[in-house]
Amino acid sequence: xxxxxxxxxxxxxxxxxxxxxxxxxxxxxxxxxxxxxxxxxxxxxxxxxxxxxxxxxxxxxxxxxxxxxxxxxxxxxxxxxxxxxxxxxxxxxxxxxxxxxxxxxxxxxxxxxxxxxxxxxxxxxxxxxxxxxxxxxxxxxxxxxxxxxxxxxxxxxxxxxxxxxxxxxxxxxxxxxxxxxxxxxxxxxxxxxxxxxxxxxxxxxxxxxxxxxxxxxxxxxxxxxxxxxxxxxxxxxxxxxxxxxxxxxxxxxxxxxxxxxxxxxxxxxxxxxxxxxxxxxxxxxxxxxxxxxxxxxxxxxxxxxxxxxxxxxxxxxxxxxxxxxxxxxxxxxxxxxxxxxxxxxxxxxxxxxxxxxxxxxxxxxxxxxxxxxxxxxxxxxxxxxxxxxxxxxxxxxxxxxxxxxxxxxxxxxxxxxxxxxxxxxxxxxxxxxxxxxxxxxxxxxxxxxxxx
Ligand SMILES: *[C@@H]1O[C@H](CO)[C@@H](O)[C@H](O)[C@H]1NC(C)=O
Ligand SMILES: [Zn+2]
Numbered sequence: 265x266x267x268x269x270x271x272x273x274x275x276x277x278x279x280x281x282x283x284x285x286x287x288x289x290x291x292x293x294x295x296x297x298x299x300x301x302x303x304x305x306x307x308x309x310x311x312x313x314x315x316x317x318x319x320x321x322x323x324x325x326x327x328x329x330x331x332x333x334x335x336x337x338x339x340x341x342x343x344x345x346x347x348x349x350x351x352x353x354x355x356x357x358x359x360x361x362x363x364x365x366x367x368x369x370x371x372x373x374x375x376x377x378x379x380x381x382x383x384x385x386x387x388x389x390x391x392x393x394x395x396x397x398x399x400x401x402x403x404x405x406x407x408x409x410x411x412x413x414x415x416x417x418x419x420x421x422x423x424x425x426x427x428x429x430x431x432x433x434x435x436x437x438x439x440x441x442x443x444x445x446x447x448x449x450x451x452x453x454x455x456x457x458x459x460x461x462x463x464x465x466x467x468x469x470x471x472x473x474x475x476x477x478x479x480x481x482x483x484x485x486x487x488x489x490x491x492x493x494x495x496x497x498x499x500x501x502x503x504x505x506x507x508x509x510x511x512x513x514x515x516x517x518x519x520x521x522x523x524x525x526x527x528x529x530x531x532x533x534x535x536x537x538x539x540x541x542x543x544x545x546x547x548x549x550x551x552x553x554x555x556x557x558x559x560x561x562x563x564x565x566x567x568x569x570x571x572x573x574x575x576x577x578x579x580x581x582x583x584x585x586x587x588x589x590x591x592x593x594x595x596x597x598x599x600x601x602x603x604x605x606x607x608x609x610x611x612x613x614x615x616x617x618x619x620x621x622x623x624x625x626x627x628x629x630x631x632x633x634x635x636x637x638x639x640x641x642x643x644x645x646x647x648x649x650x651x652x653x654x655x656x657x658x659x660x661x662x663x664x665x666x667x668x669x670x671x672x673x674x675x676x677x678x679x680x681x682x683x684x685x686x687x688x689x690x691x692x693x694x695x696x697x698x699x700x701x702x703x704x705x706x707x708x709x710x711x712x713x714x715x716x
Contacts, residue, residue: 289641290702292396294694296687302388306332306372307380316681319374321415321426322350322458329372333387333412340395342410348471350414350460351427356394358407359708364480366404366704367664368393368697369411371427371656375419379683381673385690386485387412393485393698405706406480413656420445420454428656430472432663437465474663481631481704482660484668485697487685489653491676499692500646501670502635505587506658507556507650508624510596512582514541514603518612520568520576532611535566535575540610544602545582548595552586556650559584559595587624587650596621625658628665631704635667638699644692653678669696 309328311318319325330352337344337354345353355365370386390410397408414427421443429435440451452468455461462468488494493501518532542561549559563581582599586592600616607614639646651657651668660666671693674684 290397290400290402290699292400292695292698294392294396294691294698296689296691296694299385299388299392299690299694300687302336303380303384306384306388310374312377314681315379316377317374317380318376318378319372321373321417321420322454322460323420326373327458330412333372333391336388336391337410340391341398342391342394346460348455348460348462348468349427349430350455350458351431351472352412354391354394354410356398356404356408358404358705360405361407363406364476364478364664365407365409366701367409367411367479367482367660368484368701369409369413369656370484370486371413371416373415373417373419375417375679377681378679379677379681381487381683381685382489382678383416383486385487385671385685385693389485389690389694389697392694393701396694397698397702402702403708404702405708406704408701408705416656421451423451424654425656425659426451427472428659430469431474432659433469433473434659434662435469437469440469441465476664479660479664481628481634482657482664482666483631483635483697483700483704484655484657484660484666485693486651486655486668486670487673487678487683488649488670488676489673489678492649493647493670493672494674494676496647497645498647499644499672499689500639500696501649501672502632502639502646503651503668503670504627504632504648505650506625506627506654506661506668507558507585507587507652508589508592508622508654508658509583509585510592510621511619512580512584512596512599513617513619514538514580514582514599514614516541516578516603516607516610516612516614518574518576518610521574523572523574526574531574533574534578534612537606537610537612537614538564538566538578538580540606541580541599541603544606545584545599548598548602549584551598552591552595554586554588554591556588557584557586557591557595558652559599581619585652585654587626589624592624593621622654622658623662625661625666627661627667631665631667631700634700634703635669635696637703638696641699642692642695644696669693669700 342354371383
């Protein structure tokens with residue numbers, strides 16, 4: 265019989281509910297400053313001088329960061345393993361080695377001129393959580409693992425979350441093969457040069473595949489990257505849903521011409537078609553009436569880009585996000601229809617390409633219950649919230665029941681060199697993560713523990 269993870273999650277919920285009352289309270293030693301010192305050291309592996317951090321997939325600095333992460337995992341007493349995509353795992357074995365693991369983790373790559381906390385807090389903090397559980401002599405029933413995902417950021421190959429997409433089995437070999445970096449290098453070549461990869465894209469992707477039979481739950485610790493926790497003075501964000509983007513590329517092309525000689529009545533200016541569409545993009549998001557629907561025209565290119573020339577080509581890239589996939593796709597459809605209608609009215613040619621469309625994720629009620637229990641056990645203040653940015657958890661949610669834990673970051677700043685999270689907030693996040701994972705894994709030393 266094959267049970268999907270949702271069916272089996274309900275079954276393990278019952279078992280853990282029976283086991284829970286016997287668990288003794290955890291006393292974990294987590295030093296936020298130690299985590300910050302490790303984050304600071306990790307930040308030195310960068311293509312741009314600190315405080316900026318730039319770390320691109322499989323480059324020299326990324327490889328140095330990878331060695332450092334493996335070193336920290338080993339020092340925390342975790343078993344290190346890597347897969348064909350370059351995902352790095354640190355495993356704390358469970359009393360039942362055959363049980364599906366409880367996972368955490370995040371990413372260590374950084375977009376150009378970013379900061380030192382995005383993603384890294386979930387990796388080094390994850391190692392600290394597992395290390396603290398091990399030091400406290402906690403014996404999990406299920407194995408615990410922390411993963412450093414390969415390439416959450418799209419910088420090198422224009423593809424985000426490549427490690428977690430591969431784990432979820434939603435990365436297409438042909439598509440990956442079609443990607444090239446700025447020097448024409450393919451993903452497989454870059455992976456091989458870094459000591460990863462396989463004989464073919466298919467084998468590389470297969471080597472990273474995870475299923476619910478080896479991963480039972482996933483929970484990611486991350487900085488909020490928004491201002492709400494700080495503004496409202498709350499210590500922990502309990503993430504109930506992750507919004508997901510769809511991206512469109514719309515090209516308009518007209519006939520151009522001399523800015524003087526081409527009289528207004530004769531023109532079909534591609535740039536003005538683009539301008540109308542960009543304004544429609546804003547109206548389409550606002551028109552849903554939901555604050556969760558957002559749409560942005562963040563890339564705009566016209567040619568020939570000369571002051572005395574009527575623009576002949578205009579290319580827009582449009583990002584539409586929501587936590588409700590149906591509503592988001594409705595906005596995408598409206599933008600697509602409007603592009604056609606503008607093109608007809610302005611007598612320009614046009615194409616619309618859907619570059620990407622990922623499903624939003626709703627957090628698992630059971631993992632959320634574990635996070636809430638951890639927050640209340642530790643006595644922290646918290647609020648429920650939505651993740652507007654997307655994370656590897658978006659794809660892990662397709663493998664196993666998943667949720668996320670947010671901590672505040674100064675002014676909500678992220679993806680910039682002055683990104684900052686305090687040692688105290690980091691320590692609280694690590695403790696909530698550790699308690700959550702302990703709860704999800706089950707305490708093997710609890711006397712009348714149920715078999716997993
Ligand atoms: C592309 O090549 C240039 C010049 O050799 C190099 O500096 C750069 O790091 C390369 N890019 C990547 C992503 O490896
Ligand atoms: Zn991140």
